[in-house]
Amino acid sequence: MADKRGNFGSFVMGFIIGGLVSSVISLLNAPQSGRETREQIKTKSLDLRDRADEEIQRMRAQAQDLITEVRTQADDIQAQLAKQIEVVQARMTNAIEEGKKGANVVRAELAGSTTDEAA
Numbered sequence: 821m822a823d824k825r826g827n828f829g830s831f832v833m834g835f836i837i838g839g840l841v842s843s844v845i846s847l848l849n850a851p852q853s854g855r856e857t858r859e860q861i862k863t864k865s866l867d868l869r870d871r872a873d874e875e876i877q878r879m880r881a882q883a884q885d886l887i888t889e890v891r892t893q894a895d896d897i898q899a900q901l902a903k904q905i906e907v908v909q910a911r912m913t914n915a916i917e918e919g920k921k922g923a924n925v926v927r928a929e930l931a932g933s934t935t936d937e938a939a
Contacts, residue, residue: 829879840868929934 843864848857 832875833872836868836872840865843868 844861
């Protein structure tokens with residue numbers, strides 16, 4: 821998913837740079853005076869810079885949204901794991917208690933059978 825967004829960002833930057841290069845070439849080949857051409861290049865470059873800044877801001881916002889989404893998912897996963905750990909710990913505690921009870925029963929049976937044999 822991030823790879824597709826990265827490819828799209830590369831495409832957009834390539835598109836912007838290509839637009840800038842083609843604009844400069846067309847301006848340099850236009851039948852205008854040098855001053856008019858320089859003014860036009862300046863205007864176009866400022867416009868292109870503004871568009872690039874807007875695109876960068878948009879991409880930063882998308883990245884921030886993605887980071888927020890990933891953090892939220894990570895927090896959810898962490899909460900689920902904590903619940904699962906609590907369940908496993910409770911089961912283990914119950915199993916240990918049942919084992920102790922079983923051991924006490926067997927110990928009592930063995931102690932009773934030893935006293936019966938002695939009598």
